[in-house]
Amino acid sequence: MAKTAIELKGKTNKPLNNTWKKIKGQKALILMSFPFVIWLIVFKYIPLGGWTMAFQDYSPAKGFLDQEWVGLKHFKVLFKEDLFYQSLTNTLGMGILGLVFGTITSIGFALLINEVRLVRFKKLTQTISYLPHFVSWVIVANIVTTMLAPEGIVNNLLMATNLIDKPIGFMSNPNMFWGIVTAADVWKETGWNAIIYLAAMTGVDPQLYEAAKVDGASRWKQMWHITLPSIRPVIIVLLILNIGNLINIGFEKQMLLGNNIVAEKALVIDLYALNYGIGMFRYSFGTAIGIFKSVISVILIVIFNNLAKKTGDGGIY
Template identity: 75%
Template sequence: MSKSIAPVTPQAELPLGKSGKKGQRPQRAPGEKNIWQRLNNQKALILMSLPFVIWLIIFRYIPVFGWTMAFQDYKPQQTFFEQEWVGLKHFQDLFNEPQFFRALENTIGMGVLGLVFGTLAAITFALLLNEMRFTKFKKLTQTISYLPHFVSWVIVANIVTTMLSVTGPVNGLLTSIGIIDGPINFMARPGMFWGLITTAEVWKSTGWGAIIYFAAMAGVDPQLYEAAKVDGASRFRQMWHITLPSIRPVIIVLLILNIGNLINIGFEKQMLLGNNIVADRALVIDLYALNYGIGMFRYSFGTAIGIFKSVISVILIVIANTFAKKIGEGRVF
């Protein structure tokens, strides 16, 4: 969105996001210089980033050498030069596997649901809690809400199945207020599985996910609220027109990163909450990779799946990033 000076909203006064939201900064600092001069001027910046670039190369890029495994019939007992090269065989195997596409579909389905509802829940929670007056209570709620993040999925799965069991409290409640006629075995409904996972995920991660938005809200200039109050803006209007726009850059950046991570949803919750009845909806890529790749010590096949996921992730994040830049809403790179 273009930075129109809209007098109605106090947005114009916002220092946040002023810093040239988009990539195009009109001029460079004092005068255009040639590259060497600029490098010379930026010695401090280069010095500050160089050690970490080296770190990235050593700790994050050198191990990617392991990707060669995907093009070999890798055996751990052989040295690199003894491995047998097989080209794209493992990728072909992968794409010939009908189960894999089902896993891909489920992964993306649950990934999208988790992303949408997870983000919405965290932002809503942060916004509402930010409006809370009673400071002590506010801090208490904040602290308690992040507890579920520390509970392992094994324990969560136990609690969820107990709550949702045929004789459990949820069925009891729904039956007594007449929403359903008889108890539903929620765990045995393939159509409900994605929703179940998403609900559990939202419950577990909302408080944790909101922390970053709390931090962002701490950066909002209080003068904006004062000005809004003078104008007689309601609390909702303040939320909508001050708080939310102020944290928008953070929201966008997190969205872009999470879109890149759409496919990396793990397998633990699906494995623990899933069962043979809902298996068609519960199989995800990481579980498939475990059962048919690493679990059988098929390193090459497992690596091929990893590469496939990386490629998808990079494509997704580049698209998201380009899109965000196009509409003028921040960037990741």
């Protein structure tokens, strides 16, 4: 009887011992991850306590227990504001344009770089393509504004080639604003976003290309029938994550490239929260906008992740 108890005890402790052995074996990686876990807790999870402000008439002069709780008052005000729907339309419009053109250009650029056989030229091109990512939006906005000015290089080239008779006011045309922001964003981020696609392409089995060459497939057909299908799971995962951030496009580029003439098209949700929330000391209202953004992002990720799973393309969880 005693022997049976000892055997049972050994069996019970075995999973725990195996887990502890795995932890000891991965202790270096676990220690390396500690700073990032701490950062995540401090800057991402602890601030969630501030969401309570959305359900209060928050006043910095009062303590937490002394705040007046108002329920969904600020959300009701938010959904009645015309400017909110205008900012939501602009955010989704620029977000969708950035998602479509950003994804297409990043994948296309990665495919072209992957086909380059000269190693030095390939590395030089990659390095140059990464550089705009590290340039501040202040500088990028200044470059774009200067190039698209009535006396800028774009208008000069168009007039020199007789494509136009007089300068075009790019920055003063509201209908062009979304396109200008998207083009600037694509130029700035294409090289950087292509890194993951390039990394995925290096994992494609070379024997597939060799077999395709034997069958007489051109390099274009190899890209279309081998490279793209092989990195499809990576494309789907990144696409889902980018869709989740569709409403989180920031406000820097809109604020820096915008002006009074195009203000109606430049107003995005983050800028709306800044100007009509925090800027007017309506902290509770600004927090309500932030909660709305977070909820929409989660819903988008769940919906498109489930769609990806149903179509057999995998997902992020």
